[in-house]
Every structure is written in structure tokens, then in C-alpha cells.
Amino acid sequence: MLTAIRVFTSRLFGLFRGRSFDRGIDEEFQSHLEMLVDRFTSQGMTRDQAQYAAKRQFGGAAQIKEQLRERHGSALLDSSWGDMRYALRQMRGSPVFAATAIFTLALGIGANTAIFSIIDAVMMHSLAVQEPQQLVVASWSANRLPSHLNGLTSSGDTPDSLGEVNPTGSALPRPFFQEIQSSGLFTDVAGFSPAGPLALSGNGPASSVEGETVTGSFFNMLGIRPAAGRLLGPADDNPSAPPALVLSYEYWQKTFGGSTLAVGKVVKLNDIPFTIVGVAEPRFRSLTFGNVYDLWIPMSFWPVTGPSHMRMRRAYDDPLSWWMLIIAKLKPDLPATRAQAATDAMFRNFTEHAGGQPIFESGDNPRLILVPAKKALVGHIRHYADPIWVMMAAVGIVLLIACANVAGLMLARTAARRREIAVRLALGARRTRLLRQLLTESVLMAMLGGGLGVLIAIWGSQVIVTMIGSTAARPLGLSASLDWRVLGFAAAISAITGLLFGLAPALRSLRLDLTPVLKSGTQASTGKTDPRHRWLSMGNGLVAAQAALAVVVLMGAGLLVHTLTNLKSINPGFDTRNLLTFELNPSLAGYKGVESDAFYRELQARISSLPGVISASYSADALLAGSWSRTDFRYVPPGGSKKVVEVADIMPVSPQFFKTLKIPLLAGRNFTVTDYDTAATNRAAQIAQDQRKPGEPERPVPTTPESALVNRQFVKKFLAGVNPIGQRFGAEDGSDPDRSKGPGYEVIGVVGDAKYSTLQRDIDATIYVPITGSGATFEVRTAGDPKSLIAPIRSLVNQLHDDLPMTNVETQTEHIDQLLAQERIMAQVSTFFGLLALVLACVGLYGLLSYEVARRTREIGIRMALGAERSDLVRMMVGQGIALVLAGATVGVVAALALARLLTKLLFGVKPSDPVTLVAVVLLLLIVALVAAFVPARRATTVDPMSALRYE
């Protein structure tokens, strides 16, 4: 064993001492020979005789030297080095071939590396905090949603699923957080919750910022350091403490120019003065991957971040309001499983007893687990998982096509080198040795292609990240990096690619029948047809394979493009052109309850009278903005006698809503001022009822039902067969403890169906009610470019109230573009790679046919001499090409049909086996192939029969 290691090491070192070793051997042999000569001369021979005798006695010096050399170093590495140098010389000899091959490989390898670097950045992102592997996030799950909660939120930090079946979420109530904190199970516990858009004023014009509320131990537990000033601590997390906030580094640079004067400055958030106490270090952008915040405020000020301070303050300590995320640092000596078991028990106990009555129904099995922070806090990036997988598949196929392409090139090249290979084989080279040399050439080319590909990848990944980032509502915080993993991937893929496309042609080239090749030299088209046909079938096979793969990629691209056009051509039920939208939240500026009603009405009137505005309105939510509100109600269906519970979408709107959005009124009447007064009165009464302290007398309940407009879908679902006008629903007499007493709604009219939240979601039954007292989105229909009215409207808002920011100022078309962002990216990327695949496949076809023409020049000459027309020849060559492509396309269609089923989740309005797309793809392939085949075919016709016949 030991000796084997010694031998190996000495051979390894021998690699580097080649020349000195040679010199030493020479000297040694020389002196040995001379000593022999001396001996023989002393025995009486002449000098010449002695020298001959010495050489005879010694043996073949050259052979022995060769033996020694082989033993001395590593023959393998030595010859490989020689192979590489030889390969480089070969490439320099045919630069066009080398450049084409290297460039093609660079495209394939570069595309794959680009996608991998993005996936790497997403998967491997590390939390920029101390000891991230010790951090866990609490996550609850149950068989059904909790039935007795006052509020449940989903912050978008974790992959929550709040459907009816097996829901899971991460939002928990603050009393439970306090319980965990005092349990001593963890080194430290912190909580956080996004604070939504906050109105920031006091530093220039009012603007809207994204904030996060955090508990006192947050920054300390995560080990984050300040870049200026100090960070929030437990002393700040107290309602009676002076309000403090911490800026994020980026926001500090952007808005305060990185000036240290910002520390200590007082600004207003939602009209409450906060002191800027510090700035976080630049390394820490966010806890959740992709959710970037502008500032952090203490959790104790969470109630001021929402529209109704009273309601939020009640929710703050309410065990039945779940809004806070809990993150904890494990103790080093307490294993995670024990901590989880203890926390789970606490949770079950909490849901049983904390709220006065059990929060879950029996059998719901609520449970709590601790998820590693990195796994839990994935944020919005998971939305982009699908496009990224599609891209990966597409570039993988493109790489295969590139390999087949270069393999075809290699085939043609090795055909040219047949003579050289035959000579070497005849001289006694082992086939494996030659194989090794040919493979060295291909791997070397692949490595060079890989190097160039890395450069392409750097550029390409930036393009893709920009594309993804431009569609997100908030900055993503994602940047593709070039670390050793990515480079390692590129190197590995290059090596595999080199072997892949080099092996088959190399093997083919070694199956030579030596004698005919040695005798006749290059490609004699006379002679045995057998090896020739074998050449042909491999080249043909490669082109057919490329065609098949191209069909697969093109099919995927076609389906995704079809999906996109389907989505874009959906009729949303309202006119989306020239529509500007923006959001306002007057309660952030101090308007309480129904006071905002007058503000909206005033603003709406003023906006409508602006030049260039056709009409203006407002509603509680923007249409096609991804969110919606639903409500359940009880009513007696027509023809029935018992009350049933139903669910429908609900949207509070202003009277001009339907006119502005051009939703037709189909029956009944629109809202009037009286309707709004009724709604306001009802709302005020409800607020008074909510704020009633126990023991106070009940307030009088209004008796007039609110007017409501319903859409056609509502009528079809709930009021079929009767005249909808005048029907009532939602009235409650107080007998159901879950529902507050109220007069409900009365239908005053029917409007046309319109999409609400997303284009893909089907139109559901929708109730439109008069808007009163909430944040609103304004819709402004303009005559010309909507963006030109942003400035005049902003000054109008400032006239009415100078510290109220407009948020989410966008045109309706921009909304829709954002909705379709994912589909658009996938369509764009897959089309790009589909076309790339098509081009590569057809270049391969062109190459093959050119080679064919060159190879069969003699045969073509004979044909022409025998009377073939030029058109016959063209038809022959083009026919061969088209036959190949058709064969490949057939295989490709079968494969595409099988694989397209994987895309079903991403498609809309089109089946994976859509025949139209299929036919279109195959036609496209055939047309481009026709062109690619035509050019070399024409070249065949320019052959001069006389010179062709003489051509050897």
C-alpha cells in the first residue's frame, strides 16, 4: 500500500522533471557505454570493435529510454497535454469551423448558465443576518379555517394557503407572541408585520412608503448593525415611548442623500410625528427575500398604520386577531424538535382557551410547527418559479440542439481527416488512443465555448432579472451572481457537452476500412456504399433530431403565446382604454369615518371639471388590480321559505362609477344622493354599535336597507325567475350572534358583468353598494393620454389637503400589463428560444446539405452529363432535406404532445394538444427548412459537369 503511494507520488513529480530526467538518462547511458568500451579495449579489441561490442552488450538504448520515460512520468497526462496542443493547432487550421462551433456552443452553454445563475441566486440566497440557520418562523395549519376569529391576514412573506381545505398560515395574535416570549424556550423571540403603505410627510412633498413594524428585540436578535445612529430596541417598543423609526440604507441614500443630518429629524407617518433614530446597515435589505422595506417602526405603533386606529388598537391585543409573524432564535442546547413540541402544545392550549371560546371547531386539529426561516420567508419570488422552470426546459433543449449541430459539423470535419486517421491507425495507433485525442478536441472546443458562454450568461442573466423585476410592484432585491457554483456548473456542462457531441462522430470516424481510404484518399464517391451510408445516416439523424427538438420548443412557445393573446383579448366587461387610476387614503391624514365622503365628493367634482377629463369616479378597490372583497349574506331565495347563506363579491362605488367605466346599466336605476345618505347613516350607526362599551344601552338600528346594484351573474345565481328590482337580502334581526343587526340591502338595478380582480378569474356574482368612509381608488376617463393629467390632479389633491399622498398612480392598461406579467415573460422567453432553436436546426440542415453537395459533386456531374435538368437536381436535394425535417418533425410532434401536458397549469383558454398551434409550428419549420435547403441545392446546379467528372 505504502509503496503504491510512493510510486504514484514519484510518477506525479516526474511529470514536471521531464527534461532533466531525459538528460540524466542520456548521461547515465553514455557513461555506462563508455565503461563497457573501456572494458573491451582493455581486453584487446580496437576502439571500433569495442564500441560495437558495447552497444550490442547494452541493448537497444532508444527502446529502453522509451520504457523508462513511460514509467517515469504519467503517460496519460503527458499525452493529454500533447493532445491539447494538437487540438489547438487543428482549430487554428480551420478557423471558420472552430469559430462556428465555439459560438454555437457558447450560445447553448451561456443560456443554461444564465438560467442556472438566477436559480442559484434564488435558492441560495442567504438571510443577511447573524446565524440564520438558528432562526425559525412559527407556522400554523389545521384541517379547516378557524371559525371564530375577528381577523386573519396574510402578509405575503410566507407561502400561506388560506383556502377552506387544509389551510396554513403564519399570522398569529400578539397575546400568543407574548406567551412564547415569556416561555424561555428560545434565545430570543421577535415579531414583525408589514405596515402597508404609510403616508410620509415632512420631508418634501407627501409620499407613500413601505414600512414594517417590528418588536423591540428584532434588530438585536438578528445581529443587524446600524449604518448611522442607532436601531430600535425594547425601550422603543412601548406605546408611551417617543415614536422612533429606522430607515433602510437604500431609502436613506435615495431620499436623504445619505446625509447624517437625517438622524434626529422628525417626519410624520400617517400624521404622527416620528423621530428618525438611525439607518440600518446596507447589507440588510429585508428579512423576507424580495420584500424590500423603506423603514421600520416599533410594533407598539402598529395601530396607527391602518385606517381605523380604534379598530387596530383593539386588534393589537386581541387573541382573536391574527396579524403578526413570529420569528425565534433556537437555543443552542435545546433541539428544534423539543422546542417545536412545546410550542405546539402552547398553541393548542391557546386556541382552546385564550379567546373565551375555542377558536377552531373540534376535529380541526390545529397545530403549530417551526419552519426554518430561510424556507419560510420566500416572499414573492415563488410567483416566478413557473417562468423560471419554463426557461430552464427551453434552454436545456436549445443546448441539445446546439450539441447536435456541432456534432454534425464535427462529422463533416472528421470526414475530411479520414486519410490522416487511416494513416495513424495503419502505423499502429490504438483506437482508444485516437478516440482520446478526438475527444480532447471536442472537449477543448466545448470549454472554449463555455468560457465565451459565461460572458453571454452574465449579460443574459441581467436581462432576464431586469425583465422579471420590471413587472413586480416593488423592487425585488434579486441579482444574479457569478459565484463558484455557477462557474462550476458552466465548466461541468461544457465538459459534458463536449463529450456528448464529440463521442458519436469520433466513434464513427474510427470505424474505417483502411485500405480503400489509404488508396484513394479523400471522399471518393465511388467505392463501397456501406460506410458512406453510415456517414449519411448519422448526419441525417442529427438533423432530424434537431428538427424534432425545435418542434418541441416551438410548440411550447406557441402555446404560451396563444395563452397570452387569449388573456389579452378577454373582454373585461368595461372599457380599459385611457383610464387613469390612483389611490387615496384620507384617514391617513386625519379624516375620520364618514368625513372622507365629503372629501371624495369634492375631489371628484373638481377632477371632472378638469379639461381633458371625460368623467371621474371612485371605488373601494381598483378593478383588475389583483384584490377583491367578498361578503356572505343570508336571504330567502325566490320560491323558498328558509334563509340560506350565500357568498358574493362586493364593491363599494361612487355614483359615476358605471358611467366612467362604461359598464352598462341593464335594468332599474343608478345610485342617487339619497342612497349615499342612507349608506352613510347606516355606517355611522354601525361604528357606534362597534364602539359600544358593554353595559351601555343599545343604539337604535336603522331600518332602511341600503341600495345595491347587482350584476347579471348575481341575478342568474340568486334571483332567477323573478324581477330583481326591489328584492331584499342580507337583513339581520340580531338572532344570529355572528352577524350584527342591520336592514340589509335592496336591489335597485342590474348592471352588466365585469371582471373584478384578475382576468383569469371568472366573473362571479357581484354586489355594488354606495361607497362610504374608506380608502378609495379613483378612476378618471381621459380624452387623451391619461398620464398627462397626473400633474393637474395632484395639484388638485394638494389644494384640498396638502399632506395627502396619491399612491399607485397607474393607467388601467398598466394594471393589466402587471397582471399578465408572468404570462408575458414566459411568452417572450419561450419565443426567443423557440426561434433560436429553429435557426440552429435550419443552420444544421444547411450545413448537412452543403456537405452533401460537396461530397456528391462527382455524382451530380454524372447526372447532369446524363441529361438531368437543373430543376431535377434542386428537387433531389431539397427533397432530401424536407424528408429529413418531416421525419424529425413527426417525432417532435409526438414528443411535444407528450410534454405539453406539463404546461397545462400555465395555459389559459388553449389545450396542450391544440391543433392550430401544432400545425402552425410544423408549417413554420417546413418553410424555414425549405429556404435553408434551397441555397445549397441551388449550388448543386452550378456544378460544371466537366470539372465534376474530373474531380477526384
Added chain:
Amino acid sequence: MVLKTLEVMGPMHGFGIARRIEQLSEQLLRLNEGTVYASLLRLSQKGWIRSEWGTSENNRKARFYSISAAGRRQLAREAENWERFSGVIGKILEMQAGG
């Protein structure tokens, strides 16, 4: 054989080793002398002999080989094996003779 030679004779150069082998085998083993160098390389790679340049008797530059400690151990091992082997053969032969 090379190892034994070096152990007994001390450091020698390639020529001397070849002479010695010639002597020992009483001219029965007529190798090409150069082949001894293959054995020398093998032995030195295994670490059983060492080499260094020096001057020979007639003032020629030559490489001298000497046995190493590991080489001595190997020699001892091989000698032991040989004795055991020949012992077994001897016993077998005796057996045959004995019937």
C-alpha cells in the same frame, strides 16, 4: 537480485551492478545490460534504493545507487518468503520420496 547486490557491495553504479549480475549468474543470464535500468527505476520509485551522482573509478560521471532502510526491510521480507517457499517445496519433495 539488485537489492542483494547493493546490500552486499554497497553503493554502485549501473555498470557495476550489471557486471556483478553477470558474475553471479556465471554468465548464464545474458541480459541486455540496459534492461537493468528499468529495474533500477522501478526500485527507486518504490523507495527501496536511492541514487546520487558521483564520479566512478575511471573518473567518469555516473549515478550511484544505494539501498535504503525500506529496501533492507524488503530484502529481509523476500528472503524470508523464499526460505518458507523452498521449505515447503522441500517438504513436498520429501513427501514424494517417502511415498
